[in-house]
Amino acid sequence: MKPDCILNLVRDNIRSLEPYSTARDEYQGTPGILLDANENPFGNGLNRYPSAALRRCLLEKIASFKGFPPEETFLGNGSDECIDLCYRVFCRPGVDNALMIAPSYGMYRVLADINGVESRSIPLGTGFSLPVEEILARCDRHSRLLFLCSPNNPTGNTLSFSGILRLLEEFPGMVVVDEAYADFSTQPGLASLVPRYPNLIVLQTLSKAFGMAGLRIGIARADRSVVTLFDRVRYPYNIGTDTLKLALETLDPERSAREIAVIRSERDRLATALSETRCILAVFPSDANFLLVRTQDPKALYRHLLTRGIIVRDRSSTPGCEGTLRLSVGTPEENDRLIRTITEYDNV
Ligand SMILES: Cc1ncc(COP(=O)(O)O)c(C=O)c1O
Structure with a gap:
């Protein structure tokens, strides 16, 4: 799938969205007096909305140690927010559907339900194997998302690399590979395939191997067009100041x-x-x-x-x-x- 084809999978209202912008994002110089956001002017370390520069700093630190280009990297409020954004960007409620392996991480289905999107569960094969043929048999022209979790929760196994490649070639929508547990695996993850497959979104998190479940930082590596869409749809300040600071301090690969x-x-x-x-x-x-x-x-x-x-x-x-x-x-x-x-x- 070519990057420009990705836009055909995006909901019309999202493609034409005029995102919320803050005056501070528009101003490039060193701020003098901040009278734009109706904050309390008396400093206590938290009186200001989170700064875009601090967010950028964390994003660059994460992108650098993971070897991701910053423009292909998105930070969410946990990877749960990234999963939700996949639905909000790609699925028309009541029209489109999402496929997911079963058993797998429960939030794929819960977020489909919340977003009014039909979810289709495809049982894993023998030995919890990836059911490639069954997935391809169950998708149609309204299939916008396929969730694969590798290593899979709760079964623990890594899904077949060749099976995922085939799905990347043949599935008609976006393929989301959730690698929340990949840091514990000796097998390489799929993030480096994003330039070859613009329909691939790889999710990772600071919640597991990096020991920061309490902070809520999820990571998506995806084509830059997808990262731009996620950035337009997310809440303007989806990660708080203290979270950004603590993640920067705590992150120690x-x-x-x-x-x-x-x-x-x-x-x-x-x-x-x-x-x-x-x-x-x-x-x-x-x-x-x-x-x-x-x-x-x-x-x-x-x-x-x-x-x-x-x-x-x-x-x-x-x-x-x-x-x-x-x-x-x-x-x-x-x-x-x-x-x-x-x-x-x-x-x-
Ligand atoms: C497969 C999988 N993905 C995502 C998550 C949620 O991650 P986060 O804490 O980044 O929202 C979990 C949490 O258990 C999980 O098991």
């Missing part, structure tokens, strides 16, 4: 790399220990920072853990995940306690 190494080795240790317990029937291979495990009685194990202060995610009522719990990888001490508590359940 070297520290994150050390933490990622520990999380990966703990994930593998946890997988081995859990597969040796009697109550866990299967530990699914994971490229993420969690493990999906199948157990005889997920509700009973869930309650056993809960009453001992360990909260995990019961996924047993999700189609395709029957009998499963999803366990996030904790610190080494937390993982020791999880293993001890599950072993104790084995012996009751």
